[in-house]
Amino acid sequence: MRILIVNPNSDLEMTAAIQESAVAFVGDRFEVVTLATPDAPRFLETYEDDVKSGPGMLEILREHESAFDAFVIACHSDTNLHAARELTTKPVIGIGEASMKLASFLGHNFAIVTTHQHSIPGKVVQIRAYHLQDLLVSIRAPEEGEEGWEDADLFMELSRRAVQEDGAEVIVLGCAGMAGMDRRIQDALGVPVLDGVVCALILASGFAHYGVGTSKVLGYNPDY
Amino acid sequence: MRILIVNPNSDLEMTAAIQESAVAFVGDRFEVVTLATPDAPRFLETYEDDVKSGPGMLEILREHESAFDAFVIACHSDTNLHAARELTTKPVIGIGEASMKLASFLGHNFAIVTTHQHSIPGKVVQIRAYHLQDLLVSIRAPEEGEEGWEDADLFMELSRRAVQEDGAEVIVLGCAGMAGMDRRIQDALGVPVLDGVVCALILASGFAHYGVGTSKVLGYNPDY
Amino acid sequence: MRILIVNPNSDLEMTAAIQESAVAFVGDRFEVVTLATPDAPRFLETYEDDVKSGPGMLEILREHESAFDAFVIACHSDTNLHAARELTTKPVIGIGEASMKLASFLGHNFAIVTTHQHSIPGKVVQIRAYHLQDLLVSIRAPEEGEEGWEDADLFMELSRRAVQEDGAEVIVLGCAGMAGMDRRIQDALGVPVLDGVVCALILASGFAHYGVGTSKVLGYNPDY
Amino acid sequence: MRILIVNPNSDLEMTAAIQESAVAFVGDRFEVVTLATPDAPRFLETYEDDVKSGPGMLEILREHESAFDAFVIACHSDTNLHAARELTTKPVIGIGEASMKLASFLGHNFAIVTTHQHSIPGKVVQIRAYHLQDLLVSIRAPEEGEEGWEDADLFMELSRRAVQEDGAEVIVLGCAGMAGMDRRIQDALGVPVLDGVVCALILASGFAHYGVGTSKVLGYNPDY
Amino acid sequence: MRILIVNPNSDLEMTAAIQESAVAFVGDRFEVVTLATPDAPRFLETYEDDVKSGPGMLEILREHESAFDAFVIACHSDTNLHAARELTTKPVIGIGEASMKLASFLGHNFAIVTTHQHSIPGKVVQIRAYHLQDLLVSIRAPEEGEEGWEDADLFMELSRRAVQEDGAEVIVLGCAGMAGMDRRIQDALGVPVLDGVVCALILASGFAHYGVGTSKVLGYNPDY
Amino acid sequence: MRILIVNPNSDLEMTAAIQESAVAFVGDRFEVVTLATPDAPRFLETYEDDVKSGPGMLEILREHESAFDAFVIACHSDTNLHAARELTTKPVIGIGEASMKLASFLGHNFAIVTTHQHSIPGKVVQIRAYHLQDLLVSIRAPEEGEEGWEDADLFMELSRRAVQEDGAEVIVLGCAGMAGMDRRIQDALGVPVLDGVVCALILASGFAHYGVGTSKVLGYNPDY
Incomplete structure (x- = not known):
C-alpha cells in the first residue's frame, strides 16, 4: 500500500519534516511519500494562500492518483x-479534521495549540464545520510578546495552560509545522498529544485496507 | 458610488444577465459593473471549478479594488x-449568504430552489456555516426525469412545492443563473422570492454608504 | 421612498437623536421620519416596558402604514x-436583528456593547432566537462602579476590551440611545462599529426598492 | 396554598373549562383560581393578540400578587x-414551556397537536427558545379540508398520526382550549398525553411548596 | 400516594440524609421511602461505580415496582x-435532569456547584444530553487546595462565585450528598438554590397525581 | 500488536462472526481476539441488557488489560x-462511535441501517451525544410487516432506500450482527458501507501504533 501526503505549501524543509514524522509512524507497514506543491506559497498563512495553493494541489493529485491508495492533505486548515x-474514488483525509475527530476518542474534550492569534477566527469556523465546537475547550496561541519564544518552549507552555487552566484532556497540534513535537509534550504533560499527519495516516491507511473510499453517489461526483 | 459584481465563472451570457438584473434593481441610484472571470470554468458546478475560479477572481478584485466602493461575489455558493x-478593507458580499440571511427578515423560514440534486450536500454544508439550518425548510431541486423541463416552468413548480408542501414562507433562488425569475414567481405564488444579486447589492451599497467595511483587526488581515 | 422609524419609547430627545443619526446616513436618497410612542414608558428597561409599549407601537404603525414603504423598530431588543x-405586507426591520446579522458580513464574529449588566440575560435569549450565539464573542456592559462614567468614555473602553481582550472583529452598539457613537469608536479602534438604526435602514430601504416585504403565506398572516 | 391561573384571553367559556380541568387535577390538595383577562381579545390567534393581552395580564397579576403563592399563564404560546x-418573586409558569419540558421526562421525544397550520412557524420559534427542537418529532395541525371536523375526532386523528407515522412517544396538546381531551386520547392510543395547565400546576405548586421562586439577582429584577 | 427514592449507592448515612430532606419537603402530602442499593459502591465517583450500581438498582425497582406510584433516582448523574x-409504566425521574430543567423556569440561566473538578467533563456530557448547554453559565468545583475546606463554607463560596463572577441566576446543587444545603445558600445569596431530590419529587408526585407515566409505545418498551 | 474485541453479549455465534470479519480485515498485520461476555444476555436489545452486560465486560477488560494494546467494544450502542x-490508559473504541465518525470522512452525510424501529429513539440519543445529528440523513429500520424478510434482502433494501430516497452518501451498519454484509451492499449500491468492527479496528490499531491512549488527566481517571 502506498499513501501520498500532499503538503499544500512549497516549503521543502517542512515537506521533509512531515515525511520524517510520517515514516517514524509508518515504519515498514506501508509506503508513504510526501510532495510539496511547487507553485504554492512557501507557507499558507492567509485565505489567499489557500486559493493560490489549490490548482497545484489538484494537479499533483491528478498526476499521482493512480499510483497511490489514499491521500492526505497536510495542512491543519484542510x-x-x-x-x-x-x-x-479513493480516501482523501485532511490532517485538521483527522486530528480533531480522533481526539474525541481519547478524552471528553480537546484543546488546539496553534501558531498565531490571527488564525483563531478561521479555526473556529473550521471547527464548527466539523460539528466539534462542543468538544473544544480552548484554542491557545502565543499571547502578545510571546511570539519570539523558542518554538519548543512556546508550544509546551501553551499546552500546559490548556491542560491546567482550561481543563483540556487531549492536545491537538494545530499546524503541520509542529510535526515531531507531539511525543515530547505528551511525555512532559501526561496527556495524549495528536499530530495531524499521523492521525490522517491512521485513517487513510485504514480505509485503503478496508477497501472503502470517497462516496461518488451525489455531492462528490463531478460527473453527476 | 460604484459597486463591482464579480461573476466567478467565464460565461458572458450569464454575466450580462446578472448585470441586467442588477441594473434593473439599482436604476440610477449608483453605478454597478459586472465582470466575468476570464480564466474560470464556463460554469461552476464542482468543487474543482471553485478552485479553478479562485486565482482569476482575486486578480480581478486586486486590479479593480481602488476603483470601486464595494464588491459582490455572484455565485450562490459564495x-x-x-x-x-x-x-x-471595503465590504465584500456573497450572494448566497446575502440572500439566505435577508430571507430571515421577511418570514419565519425559507426554502431554496436550485438546479441539481447533486449540489444539495454542499449547499447543506454552506447553510450550516451560516448557522441558518434551523430556518431552512427544504432545498428543492428537480427530481429524476424533471431535468428536461423548461427552466421557467421548473423553478415555478419547485417553488410551489416548497410553499404548499414544505410550509416555506420565503423562496431563495439558489443560483445566479436564475436572475430575473424572482418577480414572476413572487407574483404567481404570493411569497417573497429573493435573487441573491439584488440582496448582495442591498448590503454592499448600504455598507458603502455607511462607511464600514471588512474588519482588519484579526482574521481577515493578511499582514497581521 | 419614505421609511418610518418607530421609537418604542416616549423620550423625545432620544427620538430626535435617532432621527438625526438616520438623516446623517440617508442624506437625500430617501425620506425618513422618526416617531416616538406617546403612551410608552420614557425608556424601555424591563420586560414590562416592552409590554406597555406594544399597543401604542401598533397604533402608530396602523395609522401610518399606507404612507410609508418600510418600517424600522428602533429598540435593540426588537x-x-x-x-x-x-x-x-411591507418590510419591518428591528435594529437588534439588523445590526447583529449585518455584523456577520464584516468579520468572523462580533461583540455587543450595552448599557447595563441587567440586560445581558435577555440579550442572550434574543441572540439565540436569531441563531447568532456562535458568532458572539462577548457582551460588554459596565462593571460595578463604572456606571457613573461619562458615556462616551465608557462605551469606548468597553469596545476596546471587546477587541483586545475578547478577540472581537466587529462591535455592535446594543442600544438605540448610543446613536452617533459608532464613528468615533470605529475611528479610535480601527474596527467596524455598527449602529442598529443605520443597519435597519439599509435593509428596509433595500427591500422597499426591491419590492419585497413580509411573507403573508403562513405565520405572519393575521387572517389566515 | 393558592395558585392563580391567568387565562390571557377574555373568553369565559374557555376560562371555565381551564378551571374545571385544573380542579379535576388539583382536587382538594390546594386551591386554584382561573381568571380571564377582561380587555384581552376573545381568543389569542395572532401576535397582535398577544400584545393586546399584555397590559391586562400584568394588571391582574399585580392586583392579585400578594394573595397567591404561584402563577400559571394559560396560553400555550406562553x-x-x-x-x-x-x-x-414567586414562580410564574407558562403552560407551553411546562408541557414540552415535562414531556421530555416521559419519552425520548414528543409531538405537538395544535389547531391551525398558521400557528406552526411561531410554535417552531417558541420550541427553539426552549432548546427543545431536538426532541420534537412533529407538529400536527389539521390539513386543508380537515378544519371542519369535530374537534374530538380531529385531535384524536392528529395524535394517532404523530404516534404511528412520526414515531412520537409523548403527545403535547398545543392549546389551552384542548383542556380535558388528554385522558381520552391517552386511553385510546396508549401514550402519555399532556395538557399544559396540569403540567404548569405541577411545577407551580411544587415550587411554592419548596419555597423557591423567580430569581431576582439579574435579568428578572426590574429595579436592578 | 407513595414514592420510592432509589439511592444508587450503598451509603446509609447519605440515604438517611436524602430521606430527611425528602420528608422535610413532602410533609404529610404523600409517603416517601428512600432505599440504598446494597451491592453498590459506597459512593458513586467513577463510571465504573455507575456500572456496578446498575444490577442492584434494577433489582430494587423490580421488587418494589407494584408498591409505589413513582420513582426517583437520587444521583445527580442520573x-x-x-x-x-x-x-x-410509572414515572421515573433522575435528580440531575429534574434539577437542571426546573432551574430553567426560575431564571434565564443556571450554574452547577459540585464536589470535584474530576466530575466536570462527565457533567458536561450529561448537560448536553439534556440540551441544556446554552443555559449553563458555569460548573463550579473546588479549585486546587480548596478541597479540604469545610463543606458548608466551600459550597457557599462556590455558589457566591457563580452568582457574582459568572452571572448565574439559579444555583443547582450537583450532588445528592448536598441535600439540606439549599436553604442556607439561598438565604445567604438571595438566589434560588435547587436540590435535585426535591425537584424530582415535584415531578414524580405531579405525574403520579396526573396519571401519566413512561411511554411504552417505542423506545422504552422492552417487549416491543 | 494485539487487539481485544469485547462482544458485550454472550452469543457465541455472533462472537465468531465478529472475529471472522475482524480477521478478514486485519489479515496478518496484527493479532485480534474476540471474546463474548459470559454472564451477559444473549443479545443486547434493551437498556436493561446494557446494564446486565456491564459488570462482565469490565471483568473481561480488567483480566486481559495487560495482554492487549487496545480494545474494541463490539456493540453499535457503545x-x-x-x-x-x-x-x-490504552485506547478503547466503540464500534458505533467509530463507524459514524469515520463515515464523515467519506461523504457529506450518512444513513444508518438497523434491525428494529424500537431502537431508533435510543440511536438518536446516541448520535446527538457524538454531535453527529447534522450529518444523519435517516435511520432506516424494517417497516411493519417487513420484519420477516430474509436479513440479507432486508438490509440491502433498507440501504437502497437510504441512498435513493433519503440522499445518503454513506451507509453505516447499525448492529454488530450485520458483520460481513458491508461488501455485498457496497458492491450492489456503489456507496461506501461501513461495518463498525472494522472502523473500530482502524482506530484502535492506529492509536496503538502511535502510542497514544485514553487521557487520564481528568474525567477518565478513576483515582483523580
Whole structure:
C-alpha cells in the first residue's frame, strides 16, 4: 500500500519534516511519500494562500492518483479538501479534521495549540464545520510578546495552560509545522498529544485496507 | 458610488444577465459593473471549478479594488469569499449568504430552489456555516426525469412545492443563473422570492454608504 | 421612498437623536421620519416596558402604514417585532436583528456593547432566537462602579476590551440611545462599529426598492 | 396554598373549562383560581393578540400578587411570560414551556397537536427558545379540508398520526382550549398525553411548596 | 400516594440524609421511602461505580415496582436512568435532569456547584444530553487546595462565585450528598438554590397525581 | 500488536462472526481476539441488557488489560464505553462511535441501517451525544410487516432506500450482527458501507501504533 501526503505549501524543509514524522509512524507497514506543491506559497498563512495553493494541489493529485491508495492533505486548515475528494474514488483525509475527530476518542474534550492569534477566527469556523465546537475547550496561541519564544518552549507552555487552566484532556497540534513535537509534550504533560499527519495516516491507511473510499453517489461526483 | 459584481465563472451570457438584473434593481441610484472571470470554468458546478475560479477572481478584485466602493461575489455558493475579504478593507458580499440571511427578515423560514440534486450536500454544508439550518425548510431541486423541463416552468413548480408542501414562507433562488425569475414567481405564488444579486447589492451599497467595511483587526488581515 | 422609524419609547430627545443619526446616513436618497410612542414608558428597561409599549407601537404603525414603504423598530431588543410584521405586507426591520446579522458580513464574529449588566440575560435569549450565539464573542456592559462614567468614555473602553481582550472583529452598539457613537469608536479602534438604526435602514430601504416585504403565506398572516 | 391561573384571553367559556380541568387535577390538595383577562381579545390567534393581552395580564397579576403563592399563564404560546416573571418573586409558569419540558421526562421525544397550520412557524420559534427542537418529532395541525371536523375526532386523528407515522412517544396538546381531551386520547392510543395547565400546576405548586421562586439577582429584577 | 427514592449507592448515612430532606419537603402530602442499593459502591465517583450500581438498582425497582406510584433516582448523574424507565409504566425521574430543567423556569440561566473538578467533563456530557448547554453559565468545583475546606463554607463560596463572577441566576446543587444545603445558600445569596431530590419529587408526585407515566409505545418498551 | 474485541453479549455465534470479519480485515498485520461476555444476555436489545452486560465486560477488560494494546467494544450502542475507558490508559473504541465518525470522512452525510424501529429513539440519543445529528440523513429500520424478510434482502433494501430516497452518501451498519454484509451492499449500491468492527479496528490499531491512549488527566481517571 502506498499513501501520498500532499503538503499544500512549497516549503521543502517542512515537506521533509512531515515525511520524517510520517515514516517514524509508518515504519515498514506501508509506503508513504510526501510532495510539496511547487507553485504554492512557501507557507499558507492567509485565505489567499489557500486559493493560490489549490490548482497545484489538484494537479499533483491528478498526476499521482493512480499510483497511490489514499491521500492526505497536510495542512491543519484542510485546504481545498472538498475539491481533492472530488478527483478520486479513493480516501482523501485532511490532517485538521483527522486530528480533531480522533481526539474525541481519547478524552471528553480537546484543546488546539496553534501558531498565531490571527488564525483563531478561521479555526473556529473550521471547527464548527466539523460539528466539534462542543468538544473544544480552548484554542491557545502565543499571547502578545510571546511570539519570539523558542518554538519548543512556546508550544509546551501553551499546552500546559490548556491542560491546567482550561481543563483540556487531549492536545491537538494545530499546524503541520509542529510535526515531531507531539511525543515530547505528551511525555512532559501526561496527556495524549495528536499530530495531524499521523492521525490522517491512521485513517487513510485504514480505509485503503478496508477497501472503502470517497462516496461518488451525489455531492462528490463531478460527473453527476 | 460604484459597486463591482464579480461573476466567478467565464460565461458572458450569464454575466450580462446578472448585470441586467442588477441594473434593473439599482436604476440610477449608483453605478454597478459586472465582470466575468476570464480564466474560470464556463460554469461552476464542482468543487474543482471553485478552485479553478479562485486565482482569476482575486486578480480581478486586486486590479479593480481602488476603483470601486464595494464588491459582490455572484455565485450562490459564495466561492472564495473569505479570500476576497482579505484583499480589501471595503465590504465584500456573497450572494448566497446575502440572500439566505435577508430571507430571515421577511418570514419565519425559507426554502431554496436550485438546479441539481447533486449540489444539495454542499449547499447543506454552506447553510450550516451560516448557522441558518434551523430556518431552512427544504432545498428543492428537480427530481429524476424533471431535468428536461423548461427552466421557467421548473423553478415555478419547485417553488410551489416548497410553499404548499414544505410550509416555506420565503423562496431563495439558489443560483445566479436564475436572475430575473424572482418577480414572476413572487407574483404567481404570493411569497417573497429573493435573487441573491439584488440582496448582495442591498448590503454592499448600504455598507458603502455607511462607511464600514471588512474588519482588519484579526482574521481577515493578511499582514497581521 | 419614505421609511418610518418607530421609537418604542416616549423620550423625545432620544427620538430626535435617532432621527438625526438616520438623516446623517440617508442624506437625500430617501425620506425618513422618526416617531416616538406617546403612551410608552420614557425608556424601555424591563420586560414590562416592552409590554406597555406594544399597543401604542401598533397604533402608530396602523395609522401610518399606507404612507410609508418600510418600517424600522428602533429598540435593540426588537420590541414587539413579530406583531409589527403581522400588520403590513411591507418590510419591518428591528435594529437588534439588523445590526447583529449585518455584523456577520464584516468579520468572523462580533461583540455587543450595552448599557447595563441587567440586560445581558435577555440579550442572550434574543441572540439565540436569531441563531447568532456562535458568532458572539462577548457582551460588554459596565462593571460595578463604572456606571457613573461619562458615556462616551465608557462605551469606548468597553469596545476596546471587546477587541483586545475578547478577540472581537466587529462591535455592535446594543442600544438605540448610543446613536452617533459608532464613528468615533470605529475611528479610535480601527474596527467596524455598527449602529442598529443605520443597519435597519439599509435593509428596509433595500427591500422597499426591491419590492419585497413580509411573507403573508403562513405565520405572519393575521387572517389566515 | 393558592395558585392563580391567568387565562390571557377574555373568553369565559374557555376560562371555565381551564378551571374545571385544573380542579379535576388539583382536587382538594390546594386551591386554584382561573381568571380571564377582561380587555384581552376573545381568543389569542395572532401576535397582535398577544400584545393586546399584555397590559391586562400584568394588571391582574399585580392586583392579585400578594394573595397567591404561584402563577400559571394559560396560553400555550406562553404569552408575555418574561414580563410576568418580572412582577413577582414567586414562580410564574407558562403552560407551553411546562408541557414540552415535562414531556421530555416521559419519552425520548414528543409531538405537538395544535389547531391551525398558521400557528406552526411561531410554535417552531417558541420550541427553539426552549432548546427543545431536538426532541420534537412533529407538529400536527389539521390539513386543508380537515378544519371542519369535530374537534374530538380531529385531535384524536392528529395524535394517532404523530404516534404511528412520526414515531412520537409523548403527545403535547398545543392549546389551552384542548383542556380535558388528554385522558381520552391517552386511553385510546396508549401514550402519555399532556395538557399544559396540569403540567404548569405541577411545577407551580411544587415550587411554592419548596419555597423557591423567580430569581431576582439579574435579568428578572426590574429595579436592578 | 407513595414514592420510592432509589439511592444508587450503598451509603446509609447519605440515604438517611436524602430521606430527611425528602420528608422535610413532602410533609404529610404523600409517603416517601428512600432505599440504598446494597451491592453498590459506597459512593458513586467513577463510571465504573455507575456500572456496578446498575444490577442492584434494577433489582430494587423490580421488587418494589407494584408498591409505589413513582420513582426517583437520587444521583445527580442520573445513573442508569434509561434502564430504570424501561422497567415500569410509572414515572421515573433522575435528580440531575429534574434539577437542571426546573432551574430553567426560575431564571434565564443556571450554574452547577459540585464536589470535584474530576466530575466536570462527565457533567458536561450529561448537560448536553439534556440540551441544556446554552443555559449553563458555569460548573463550579473546588479549585486546587480548596478541597479540604469545610463543606458548608466551600459550597457557599462556590455558589457566591457563580452568582457574582459568572452571572448565574439559579444555583443547582450537583450532588445528592448536598441535600439540606439549599436553604442556607439561598438565604445567604438571595438566589434560588435547587436540590435535585426535591425537584424530582415535584415531578414524580405531579405525574403520579396526573396519571401519566413512561411511554411504552417505542423506545422504552422492552417487549416491543 | 494485539487487539481485544469485547462482544458485550454472550452469543457465541455472533462472537465468531465478529472475529471472522475482524480477521478478514486485519489479515496478518496484527493479532485480534474476540471474546463474548459470559454472564451477559444473549443479545443486547434493551437498556436493561446494557446494564446486565456491564459488570462482565469490565471483568473481561480488567483480566486481559495487560495482554492487549487496545480494545474494541463490539456493540453499535457503545455499551458501557465510558466505564471501559476508565479501566486502562490504552485506547478503547466503540464500534458505533467509530463507524459514524469515520463515515464523515467519506461523504457529506450518512444513513444508518438497523434491525428494529424500537431502537431508533435510543440511536438518536446516541448520535446527538457524538454531535453527529447534522450529518444523519435517516435511520432506516424494517417497516411493519417487513420484519420477516430474509436479513440479507432486508438490509440491502433498507440501504437502497437510504441512498435513493433519503440522499445518503454513506451507509453505516447499525448492529454488530450485520458483520460481513458491508461488501455485498457496497458492491450492489456503489456507496461506501461501513461495518463498525472494522472502523473500530482502524482506530484502535492506529492509536496503538502511535502510542497514544485514553487521557487520564481528568474525567477518565478513576483515582483523580
